[in-house]
Amino acid sequence: MSNLVNYLQTELSNRHATFVSQAVLSFNKHHDRVLQSYIIEGQAKETILQHYQNNQSKLQSIQKLYQDASKTLSLLLSEYEQVSTKIQEIDTEEEKLSQENCTVLDLQERVDCFQVSVRNHCKASQEKLKRAMEKLKSSENSAQKALLENL
Structure with a gap:
């Protein structure tokens, strides 16, 4: 009988040890999966944050290009207004001379001075316009490049 009791106790101890081992293994597997899930989630968050920061940087660059283009257009408008004012002055001078x-x-001298003045103003305006258009084109190209990079 004592052999039977010893056998049953041994069997019970073995089964208990097996059950505990399986429980520990299951817990370890679950724990590993949870840790792996947290690691993957953390990496995903880091990747998303990096993409967000990159997009913010690109957006700021595009906004700066837009501001530069707006400034260039404003300068072009100012130059246009100056040319319009000069044309009005010319019209006024022409009307004054005709009266x-x-x-x-005297008339020839005034015409010569006027022609020199107009040529100089025209050259200066053309140079300003050329520089402004180059800057505007550069801004436009940079903006298009930035937009393509974002897509």
Whole structure:
């Protein structure tokens, strides 16, 4: 009988040890899965944050390009207004000359001075316009490049 009791106790101890081992293994597997899940989630969050920061940086670059383009357009508008003012001055001067009695030499001298003034102003305006258009084109190209990179 004592052999039977010893056998049953041994069997019970073995089964208990097996059950505890299986429980520990199951817990370890579950724990490993949870840790792996947290690690993957953390990596995903880091990747998302990095993409967000990159997109923010690109957006700021695009906004700066937009501001530069707006500034260039504003300068072009200012130059246009200056040219319009100069044209009005020319029209006023022409009207004034037509009402004055002056000699041909006086008129020729005024015309020559006026032509030089117009040429100089025209050259200066063309240079300003050329620089502004180059800057605008550069801003446009940079903006297009930035937009393509974001897509």
